[in-house]
Amino acid sequence: DSGVTQTPKHLITATGQRVTLRCSPRSGDLSVYWYQQSLDQGLQFLIQYYNGEERAKGNILERFSAQQFPDLHSELNLSSLELGDSALYFCASSVATGPNEKLFFGSGTQLSVL
Amino acid sequence: AQSVTQLGSHVSVSEGALVLLRCNYSSSVPPYLFWYVQYPNQGLQLLLKYTSAATLVKGINGFEAEFKKSETSFHLTKPSAHMSDAAEYFCAVSNTGFQKLVFGTGTRLLVSP
Numbered sequence: 546d547s548g549v550t551q552t553p554k555h556l557i558t559a560t561g562q563r564v565t566l567r568c569s570p571r572s573g574d575l576s577v578y579w580y581q582q583s584l585d586q587g588l589q590f591l592i593q594y595y596n597g598e599e600r601a602k603g604n605i606l607e608r609f610s611a612q613q614f615p616d617l618h619s620e621l622n623l624s625s626l627e628l629g630d631s632a633l634y635f636c637a638s639s640v641a642t643g644p645n646e647k648l649f650f651g652s653g654t655q656l657s658v659l
Numbered sequence: 660a661q662s663v664t665q666l667g668s669h670v671s672v673s674e675g676a677l678v679l680l681r682c683n684y685s686s687s688v689p690p691y692l693f694w695y696v697q698y699p700n701q702g703l704q705l706l707l708k709y710t711s712a713a714t715l716v717k718g719i720n721g722f723e724a725e726f727k728k729s730e731t732s733f734h735l736t737k738p739s740a741h742m743s744d745a746a747e748y749f750c751a752v753s754n755t756g757f758q759k760l761v762f763g764t765g766t767r768l769l770v771s772p
Binding site: 647 | 755759763764765
């Protein structure tokens with residue numbers, strides 16, 4: 546168990562809908578990362594937050610947004626969902642953001658868009 | 660732009676045999692390199708990382724990887740495969756430590772008795 550909690554584990558929804566994925570980082574970790582794992586694109590970095598502020602951005606679509614709350618949990622919001630958004634979404638956390646930090650990954654949220 | 664190429668989407672070995680998973684990277688700056696393992700229905704777990712301290716990096720579960728700049732490679736090896744090693748393995752590169760990891764497409768390791 547990595548200590549990173551993601552909910553829900555599975556989510557099935559329809560095209561055009563909006564969903565929210567939730568991530569609780571390990572206790573004491575200030576940095577949260579979101580990754581998307583799909584058959585088409587592989588494993589891709591989406592976005593990183595550090596202590597409530599956006600720190601780095603990757604291949605995140607404009608239809609997607611994220612935030613980190615004062616209690617350090619993070620939410621990834623996906624809107625106007627398309628079939629291609631079906632993927633496994635991982636959250637990871639680390640204490641800080643230095644090059645020697647270690648990422649701990651959650652077990653992911655499997656999103657199926659029908 | 661950085662990238663990694665993992666040769667072979669599937670690798671099959673017998674229990675007790677050598678495991679060799681290949682990874683080649685492309686980076687314009689000295690890279691940080693990583694190997695992660697993903698077991699079914701689980702998140703990624705860090706096996707080892709290269710951060711320029713030593714070219715031979717030892718990780719968990721008996722795995723190690725050697726950074727070869729001349730070959731732009733960071734292959735993962737284990738002398739003797741165990742059934743519990745069956746999983747998907749991802750090579751990743753970054754120029755900022757753990758931020759913005761760029762992953763390869765993964766190699767599924769199959770271990771037969």
